Amino acid sequence: MCMKDVSECEQVILPADSEPTGNEPMSCESIGCEPMGCEPMGCEPTDTTPNKEPKKTIGRSSLNGFKNGANVILGFLKYIIPSVALIKLLEYTGALLIIAKACEPLMSYIGLPGKAAVVLFMGQLSLYSGIAAISTISMTAKQITICCSFLGSFHAMLLESIVVKRTGGSMMLVALFRFLAALASALVLNWIL
Amino acid sequence: MNFHFDFLLMLKDIALTSLDVIWTMACIVVPLLILVEILKDCGIMGIVAKKAKGFTNHLNLPGEAAIGIVVGVGVGLVFGSGVIYNLQQDVKMNKIQLNTLFILVGICHAIFEETAVYAATGANLWGILLTRVLFGILFTYLYIGLLKLMPRRVKNA
Numbered sequence: 001m002c003m004k005d006v007s008e009c010e011q012v013i014l015p016a017d018s019e020p021t022g023n024e025p026m027s028c029e030s031i032g033c034e035p036m037g038c039e040p041m042g043c044e045p046t047d048t049t050p051n052k053e054p055k056k057t058i059g060r061s062s063l064n065g066f067k068n069g070a071n072v073i074l075g076f077l078k079y080i081i082p083s084v085a086l087i088k089l090l091e092y093t094g095a096l097l098i099i100a101k102a103c104e105p106l107m108s109y110i111g112l113p114g115k116a117a118v119v120l121f122m123g124q125l126s127l128y129s130g131i132a133a134i135s136t137i138s139m140t141a142k143q144i145t146i147c148c149s150f151l152g153s154f155h156a157m158l159l160e161s162i163v164v165k166r167t168g169g170s171m172m173l174v175a176l177f178r179f180l181a182a183l184a185s186a187l188v189l190n191w192i193l
Numbered sequence: 194m195n196f197h198f199d200f201l202l203m204l205k206d207i208a209l210t211s212l213d214v215i216w217t218m219a220c221i222v223v224p225l226l227i228l229v230e231i232l233k234d235c236g237i238m239g240i241v242a243k244k245a246k247g248f249t250n251h252l253n254l255p256g257e258a259a260i261g262i263v264v265g266v267g268v269g270l271v272f273g274s275g276v277i278y279n280l281q282q283d284v285k286m287n288k289i290q291l292n293t294l295f296i297l298v299g300i301c302h303a304i305f306e307e308t309a310v311y312a313a314t315g316a317n318l319w320g321i322l323l324t325r326v327l328f329g330i331l332f333t334y335l336y337i338g339l340l341k342l343m344p345r346r347v348k349n350a
Binding site (some may be wrong): 069085092128131134149168169185188 | 213233
């Protein structure tokens with residue numbers, strides 16, 4: 001929609017800017033405004049839908065995208081810093097090694113080291129806690145891929161289960177299917193890679 | 194176990210690692226979201242949703258679910274289930290339709306953003322993308338297939 005509009009605008013504006021022939025019913029220069037002000041005028045006849053929002057251009061879209069990105073990154077902060085702090089605390093006190101040893105037999109089925117149990121657990125708080133945990137714990141590329149794939153299908157279940165329940169779905173069934181999908185993708189990746 | 198660890202060294206480590214993680218993510222997420230926003234304003238969602246309608250009919254979902262699936266699978270921002278919660282306010286769906294949607298969008302949502310964030314941590318991009326999409330569709334069909342084995346529950350819903 002936007003791309004089409006912009007290209008059509010240029011077709012309208014460019015001849016008027018480069019060589020004013022006089023065929024245009026009302027060019028920008030005649031009413032004494034800047035060429036940029038021409039854009040909404042030239043576009044209005046082609047825009048059939050009644051739209052009260054400001055005209056969408058690539059510049060405005062990328063500004064909005066940048067704002068979204070900045071918001072997302074700021075939102076990450078409150079997950080990332082506590083998660084990194086918790087894992088570093090576990091690591092420095094030596095508790096991480098104990099957890100790793102306890103979870104080693106279970107995690108080895110899907111080709112992950114025992115330490116990854118902490119990552120999968122953190123991922124249940126929020127996806128970005130899990131990501132922070134992955135970056136904090138050193139693993140091989142294959143292990144990271146398996147970990148990410150598992151978390152991708154099965155993450156933030158505390159929060160999501162509440163949403164599922166409130167919307168009217170069955171909480172246990174959705175959680176079960178997502179867990180099975182996560183397990184299956186981890187097994188397949190462990191087998192392929 | 195040694196409890197007399199260097200607290201200051203740990204704080205420094207925490208700060209540096211956090212900054213590193215955030216910077217890596219910002220480098221990936223911000224350009225990607227700009228691209229997504231441009232594509233969204235170009236009306237690409239509507240075009241894809243039209244194509245997805247055949248798929249939703251196939252899954253016995255209402256036609257309006259197509260846009261929910263496309264938005265959820267494409268750019269679901271915070272969490273995938275939120276998109277369906279919003280959709281339920283507009284179109285009332287029964288429990289089976291909701292569960293189908295939750296399984297599909299729950300397993301593979303926000304595939305552009307989340308895959309990019311995962312790839313930033315050093316994971317295999319195609320491995321993650323393909324397994325999520327594949328298993329999302331596979332388990333949705335598994336759920337529908339299981340329901341066909343139990344016709345009684347379909348009537349009750």
